Amino acid sequence: MSTRQIYLESLPRDEALNRLLTALDQVGWGPQTEVVPTTDALGRITAAPVRAHISAPHYNASAVDGVAVKASDTFGATETAPITLRIGVQAHWVDTGDPLPPGCDAVIMVEHVNLLDEGHGQGDRCEILAPVAPWENVRQIGEDVVATEILLPERHPIRPQDMGALLAAGVLEVPVVRRPVVTFIPTGTEIVEPKPDPAPGEIIEFNSRVILSMVREWGGQPVRANIVKDDYDLIRRAVKEAVATSDIVIVNAGSSAGSEDYTVHVLKELGQVLAHGVAIRPGKPVMLGLIDGKPFVGLPGYPVSTWLTADLFVKPLVYRALGLPMPKRPTVRASLARRITSPMGVEEYVRVKLGRVGDRLVATPMSRGAAVISSLVRADGLLVVESDREGIGEGSPVTVELLRPLSEVQETVVVIGSHDTSLDLMGSFLHRKSGYYLSSAHVGSQGGLLALRRGEAHMAGVHLLDAGTGDYNTSYVQKYLGRPALLVLLARREQGFIVPKGNPKGITSFRDLTRPDVRYVNRQRGAGTRLLLDYHLRQEGISPAQVQGYDWELFTHLNVAAAVKAGDADTGLGIRSAAQALDLDFVPVAWEEYELCIPAELESHPGVQAVLELLRDPEFLKAVEALGGYDCSESGRIRRV
Numbered sequence: 322m323s324t325r326q327i328y329l330e331s332l333p334r335d336e337a338l339n340r341l342l343t344a345l346d347q348v349g350w351g352p353q354t355e356v357v358p359t360t361d362a363l364g365r366i367t368a369a370p371v372r373a374h375i376s377a378p379h380y381n382a383s384a385v386d387g388v389a390v391k392a393s394d395t396f397g398a399t400e401t402a403p404i405t406l407r408i409g410v411q412a413h414w415v416d417t418g419d420p421l422p423p424g425c426d427a428v429i430m431v432e433h434v435n436l437l438d439e440g441h442g443q444g445d446r447c448e449i450l451a452p453v454a455p456w457e458n459v460r461q462i463g464e465d466v467v468a469t470e471i472l473l474p475e476r477h478p479i480r481p482q483d484m485g486a487l488l489a490a491g492v493l494e495v496p497v498v499r500r501p502v503v504t505f506i507p508t509g510t511e512i513v514e515p516k517p518d519p520a521p522g523e524i525i526e527f528n529s530r531v532i533l534s535m536v537r538e539w540g541g542q543p544v545r546a547n548i549v550k551d552d553y554d555l556i557r558r559a560v561k562e563a564v565a566t567s568d569i570v571i572v573n574a575g576s577s578a579g580s581e582d583y584t585v586h587v588l589k590e591l592g593q594v595l596a597h598g599v600a601i602r603p604g605k606p607v608m609l610g611l612i613d614g615k616p617f618v619g620l621p622g623y624p625v626s627t628w629l630t631a632d633l634f635v636k637p638l639v640y641r642a643l644g645l646p647m648p649k650r651p652t653v654r655a656s657l658a659r660r661i662t663s664p665m666g667v668e669e670y671v672r673v674k675l676g677r678v679g680d681r682l683v684a685t686p687m688s689r690g691a692a693v694i695s696s697l698v699r700a701d702g703l704l705v706v707e708s709d710r711e712g713i714g715e716g717s718p719v720t721v722e723l724l725r726p727l728s729e730v731q732e733t734v735v736v737i738g739s740h741d742t743s744l745d746l747m748g749s750f751l752h753r754k755s756g757y758y759l760s761s762a763h764v765g766s767q768g769g770l771l772a773l774r775r776g777e778a779h780m781a782g783v784h785l786l787d788a789g790t791g792d793y794n795t796s797y798v799q800k801y802l803g804r805p806a807l808l809v810l811l812a813r814r815e816q817g818f819i820v821p822k823g824n825p826k827g828i829t830s831f832r833d834l835t836r837p838d839v840r841y842v843n844r845q846r847g848a849g850t851r852l853l854l855d856y857h858l859r860q861e862g863i864s865p866a867q868v869q870g871y872d873w874e875l876f877t878h879l880n881v882a883a884a885v886k887a888g889d890a891d892t893g894l895g896i897r898s899a900a901q902a903l904d905l906d907f908v909p910v911a912w913e914e915y916e917l918c919i920p921a922e923l924e925s926h927p928g929v930q931a932v933l934e935l936l937r938d939p940e941f942l943k944a945v946e947a948l949g950g951y952d953c954s955e956s957g958r959i960r961r962v
Contacts, residue, residue: 322337322863330596330597330598331599331600331605331666332596332598332599332600333599333600333668334599334600334601334633334665334668337595337596337599337607337609337634337948338396338609338633338634338637339611340595340609341595341596341610341611341616341634341638341884342597342641343387344595344611344846345582345611345616345638345641346591347738348611348614349614349856350614350615350616350636350642351641351644352368352498352499352641352642352644353498353642353643354368354369354496354497354498354922355368355496355497355498355499356494356495356496356603357494357495357497357655357707358490358493358494359484359487359488359493359494359495360484361499362479362484362487362495363476363479363480363484364479364540365478365479365482365495365497365498365907366476366477366478366479366498366540366643366644366645367368367473367474367475367476367477367479367495367497367498368475368495368496368497368498368499368644369473369475369496370471370473370474370475371473371487371492371495371496372469372470372471372472373402373466373467373468373470373472373490373491373492374468374490374491375468375490375491376462376463376465376466376467376468376490377464377466377489377490378460378461378462378463378464380420380421380463381390381418381420381421381426381459381460381461381462381467382418382419382421382459382460382464383415383416383417383418383419383421383428383458383459383462383887384417384421384428384458384459384460384897385417385428385430385458385459386411386415386416386417386430386431387414387428387429387430387431387433387434388406388413388414388415388428388429388434389412389413389414389415389419389421389422389425389427389428390406390409390411390413390425390427390429390449391411391424391426391427392410392426392427392452392453392454392455392456392457392468393455394406394411394901395427395449395451395452395453396452396849397452398449398450398451398452398661399450399451400450402449402867403435403448403449403450404448404449404551405437405446405483405536406446406447406448406449407446407449407806408445408446408447409443409445412429412434412447412764413425415428418697421459422542422599424925426455426456426459427453427454427455427456427457427458427459428453428457428459429449429453429458429460430458431722433449433450433451434447434448434449435447435449435450435526435604436448436544436607447646452925457501459753463473465489466486466489468490470490472486472487472490472492473486473487474617474730476498476644476645478503478960479495479497479953480843487488488667488716491520494659496536498642498643498644500540500541500542501541501542501568501569501638501639501642501643502541502542502544502566502567502568503533503536503541503542503543503544503567503569503570503571503635503639504544504545504546504563504566504567504569504570504571505528505529505532505533505536505543505544505545505546505571505731506546506548506549506556506559506560506563506571506572506573507526507528507529507545507546507548507573507574507575508548508549508550508572508574509548509550509551509552509574509622509747510550510551510557510710510776511523511524512524512525512526512548512741513525513526513548513940514526514548515527515862522607522651525692526548528573528620528622528624528627529545529573531627531628532571532573532620532627532628532635532910533545534627535631535632535636536620536635536639538803539565539639539640539643540639540640540643540645541569541634541639541642541643544566544567545722546559546562546563547559549689551583552583553583553586553587553839556572556584556587556611557587557590557591560572560587560591560612560617561591562587563615564591564612564613564615564617567614567615568615568642569615569616569618569635569638569642570612570615570616570617570618570619570638571582571616571618571619571620571622571631571635571654572587572619572620573622573627574620574621574622575760578706584608584609585597585619586794588608588610588612588617588619591612591613592610592612592613593610593612594608594609594610595609595610596608596609596610597609597619599630600666600667600668601629601630601633601665601667601668601669601670601672602664602667602668602669602670603623603625603626603629603689604626604629604630604633604670605621605667606619606621606623606626607619607620607626607630607633607634608638609634612810612834613695613901614795616638618630618631618635618638620632620635624693624694624697625672625693625694625696625697628694628697631672632849640826641697644823650703650721650722650724651722651727652684652720652721652722653675653702653720653721653723653727653730654718654719654720654721655673655681655682655683655684655718655719655720655721656674656682656683656684656716656717656719657684657686657704657713657714657715657716657717657719658683658684658685658715658772658775658777659685659686659715659744660712660713660715661686661704661706661712661713662711662712663694663706663710663712663713663798664711665708665709665710665711666708667708668705668706668707669689669705669706669707670703670704670706670840671686671687671703671704671705671706672686672688672689672696672697672700672702672703672704673685673686673687673700673701673703673704673721674687674699674700674701674703674735674760674762675701675702675721675723675730675733675760676730676733676734676735676760676777676778676779677730677731677733678735678776678777678778678779678923679776679923681776682730682904683735683776683778684704684719684721685737685762685772685777687699687700687762690908693765697724699760700724700758701721701723701724701725701729701730701733702721702722702723702724702725703721703722703724704720704721704722705720705722709961712719713867713921715775721823725913727757728771728777731758731941732757732928732929733758733759733760733928734751734754734757734758734759734760734779734780734929734932735760735770735777735778735779735780736759736760736761736762736769736778736779736780736781736782736917737764737765737769737772737773737777737778737781738763738764738765738766738768738769738770738772738780738781738782738783738918739760739763739765739766739769739781739782739784739848739849739850739915740761740763740779740782740877740878740879741782741811741878741896741915742878742896742899743811743812743898743915743945743948743951744759744761744782744899746941746944746945746948747759747811747932747935748760748761750935750938750940750941750944751931751932751935752769752946754931754934754935754938755928755931755934755935757927757928757931757932759932761782761878762778763876763878764845764847765844765845765846765847765848765849765876766781766782766783766784766797766847766848766849766852766904767785767797767801767850768786768847769781769782769783769845769918770783770797770798770801770802770803770918773806773918774801774802774803775922778921779919779923779926779928779929780917780918780919780923780929781917782811782915782916782917782918783797783798783816783849783915783916783917783918784806784841784849784850784914784915784916785797785849785852786849786852786853786856786913788856788859793913793914793916794805794914794916795808795960795962796920798918798962800904802918802920804921804922805921805961805962806918806919806920806921806961806962807917807918807919807921807924807959807960807961807962808916808918808957808959808962809916809918809919809933809936809957809958809960810914810915810916810918810936810955810956810957810958810959810960811915811916811917811936811945811956812915812945812946812951812952812953812956813913813914813915813952813953813954813955814896814897814898814912814913814915814951814952815897815907815909815950815951816850816894816895816896816897816907816909816910816911816912816913816949817894817895817896817897817900817907817908817910817911817919818892818893818894818907818910819878819881819892819893819894819895819905819906819907820885820891820892820900820905820906820907820908821885821886821888821891821905821906822904822905822906824904824906826838826839826891826892828891828892828908831854831857831858831861831863832858832861834863834867834868834869834892835863835867837869839869839891839892840869840870840889840890840891840892841868841869841870841871841873841891841892841893842873842881842884842885842889842890842892842893843870843871843872843873843874843875843893843894844869844874844875844876844881844893844894844895845874845875845876846874847911847927848876849954850878850894853894853910853911853913854894857910859904868918870890870956872892875893877899878895878896878898878899879899879902879903881893881894881895881899882895882899882900882902882903882905885903885905886903886904886905890960894910897909897948897949897950898948898949898950898951900949900950901948901949901950902948912952916960917932921961931958933957936956936957937956937957942956
């Protein structure tokens with residue numbers, strides 16, 4: 322089958338989900354009960370109130386080490402007129418937890434007992450210097466729990482302390498909500514199991530591991546099916562098998578409108594399509610349906626879309642199957658660093674970085690690509706642009722759903738500016754040595770200075786060459802920041818042409834970039850590397866129009882290296898460490914100073930101080946130099962401008 326399936330509709334998210342939940346209500350789909358041993362019940366959800374089988378304690382027990390007595394035998398005892406009792410007759414030695422001997426209703430602590438005879442034998446005598454009240458130092462029957470008492474309510478997640486209470490009360494088995502079985506079927510002729518060296522055209526299948534780990538966190542029982550090729554009959558067979566053994570079935574990829582997107586046809590044949598196409602971004606092609614009274618979800622293939630649509634549509638199903646309300650992520654209010662544009666009629670979910678700069682929390686939008694799984698790794702939160710808005714203006718107050726704890730956000734040093742591979746290393750060292758986190762966003766040196774001016778970051782990575790003076794950074798800081806700042810040297814680093822192994826095109830100079838057989842990949846406007854290129858082109862009298870690929874812009878040195886590695890470009894200007902990281906060759910051009918620009922008013926910030934201390938740390942500096950193309954002999958040097 323190769324019929325192209327166009328979206329049936331573009332439903333609002335709430336309407337699409339309500340269609341599915343209403344259909345499930347009509348077929349009676351919901352929580353199921355099973356009984357498990359109490360010792361295996363950690364994290365399970367109680368299916369009914371759980372009552373104590375026995376009292377705890379189930380006998381009158383001594384609460385201390387001492388002698389058990391009848392309280393009335395001690396009345397009137399004083400230090401000047403003690404009462405003498407005979408061991409084994411009127412007083413009985415007991416340890417903590419021992420049952421009280423018959424006729425006894427109190428215990429005197431051993432340190433308050435004065436022995437008159439040697440030893441602890443029958444017939445020994447002891448003096449009581451003060452009376453005890455009835456049931457003093459005694460744990461009476463049912464002091465903790467009384468038989469038939471409700472220990473845990475219905476729909477209660479069982480904690481370690483709950484297990485202890487249950488066992489103490491004689492509850493050896495507990496009725497719990499059965500974990501819903503969620504089967505994930507990955508589809509696609511091009512996807513393969515994870516391996517270190519995939520061939521061109523092969524895509525490593527990792528969506529299943531992400532989503533099923535989420536299902537496990539939610540309390541479901543995840544099952545991964547084998548990869549299914551883009552074949553209608555094979556997908557149909559896999560879905561039928563999953564429906565027979567699962568409570569929720571997920572098919573990943575094949576939910577869009579391509580000629581080999583078979584999922585909707587399978588759903589139509591086996592069950593009912595309730596929604597195909599939802600007005601969200603990313604994730605529009607999501608599909609919702611019912612097969613044999615069980616929910617079916619078709620997730621788009623791009624990883625961010627897969628993650629988001631699972632969170633929006635699979636998570637509510639798991640919680641409904643557990644009989645629990647949907648938990649809400651904590652939210653914070655923040656100031657939006659940059660304007661966001663968004664199409665009307667679509668609910669857009671934007672990944673953001675968060676950082677507290679001064680007295681405000683700043684949210685910086687990240688990459689919005691549906692395929693950029695690393696953006697989820699680095700994101701601190703999600704910002705939702707409602708469907709009735711065309712965007713959100715710079716500086717606007719926004720609500721952000723947190724993807725990591727606020728305590729971590731509060732202890733984050735925000736670096737925005739030029740990319741350098743040492744920043745990732747710095748983040749690791751900084752957290753290990755000081756407890757602070759490092760958040761870096763790559764917008765170019767000029768973009769970093771502008772972010773500092775707007776109060777969006779603690780520091781900016783900069784390497785801006787002044788063509789007039791040959792000096793780095795000073796004039797640009799004065800121009801774009803406009804207030805006192807520190808320029809702290811992270812390292813001197815080597816810039817040059819990143820080329821394939823063996824440099825097959827023989828690229829050695831900027832003049833080579835004008836050759837018709839040389840394809841160049843550039844950095845974005847405002848990047849220091851871009852300014853370095855433009856400086857040398859002017860020196861050589863070369864017009865940008867003469868450079869094939871001048872307008873192709875990438876945002877990091879590693880992106881440039883990856884383009885060369887893939888054969889999409891013959892060269893690009895970048896740092897030696899990026900070439901070395903991807904096993905490429907390197908043609909040196911110049912050494913430059915990569916500095917961190919820090920507004921003077923932020924110098925005393927504890928996180929900033931932690932970074933300055935790290936730049937004097939021999940272990941860190943040695944690790945930076947090991948990346949290749951770095952000179953850290955003057956790292957930590959401070960210039961005030």
